[in-house]
Amino acid sequence: MVAADRIAIIIDDIGNHPEDLAAADLPGDITFAILPFTPYGRSFALKAHHQGKQIMAHVPMQALAGNALGLGALTADMSSAEIKLKLRQVLDDIPYVAGINNHMGSQLTQLTQPMQAVMESLKNHDLYFIDSRTTEYTVAEKMAQSYQVPVARRHVFIDNETDEQYLTEQFDELIQIAHAHGSAIAIGHPYPETIKFLKQRLKSLKEDDVQLVFASELTVKSELSIASGLFKTGQ
Structure with missing residues (x-):
């Protein structure tokens, strides 16, 4: 009997270190979010995909604190066309991408116009969006719903420590x-430490009475059409 309650686990920040490749050996339906243009990102995506995992692009977005963003970043000074071009380059870099989530992004995810451009791109590529929720003022979910992009949000960061x-x-x-x-x-x-912990804890999901699923399976697609006033931004 399948458990009624479901969880998804996304492992972020994949691609910068050769040790990251070991994460692909985690059991079950784990979702991996790969940073674009990293030394090991592409090889990880190939390995993880062939082991039956789900791949996301972990897209750097501008943060309020001015953090260094890395390659493939989306910033507030970009036009909608520039954002769409950058996202296409990111998707070309990482094979088998099913969706994206934001890396940082506490500034960008608060801004309507950039997030409209992101969601237009995801709609065109038939991809989903997971809001990492690095700010309580994010409009990402709202924009995704407006563009009928499948969307969900992060509830827990498991390894801040x-x-x-x-x-x-x-x-x-x-x-x-x-x-x-x-x-x-x-x-x-x-x-x-996280990988070691999960390898053990994931063995007890039956006792926890939950089912581990890919992030895509927890997204919701709005049936509402885009509001007529959405584009009246004056920009």
Whole structure:
């Protein structure tokens, strides 16, 4: 019998280190978010895809703190055309992409025009969006719904700290949210401690009474059409 409550686990920041390749060996339907134009991103995507995993592009977006963004970044000073071109380049770099989520982005995801351009691109490429929710003021979900792009949000970061007690507490919170709402999404990173923890904890999902699914399976696509006033931005 399939558990009614579902969780998705996204491992972010894949691609900069050869050690990241080991994360592809995690059991089950894990989703991996790969940074574009990184030394090991493409080879990881190929390996993970052939092991039955789901691939996302982890797209750098401008942060309020002015963090270094890396290659493939989307910034507030870009035109809609520039954003769409950059996203196409990102998607050309990473094979087997099914969706994207934001890397940083506490500034960009608050801005309507850039997020409109992002969602237009995703709509055209039949991709989904996961809002990492690096700011409470994000408009990304709203824009995705307006463009009928399948969308969901991150509920828990599991490894802001990497000691076992913290990891356990965060994973327990993920399970609790799933039981309360029917589903929940966690984001982690390819830290050795995280990978070791997940290899053990994922064995007990049956006891937790949850099913591990790909992030795409927890997205929702709005049936509402784009509001007529959405484009009246004066820009």
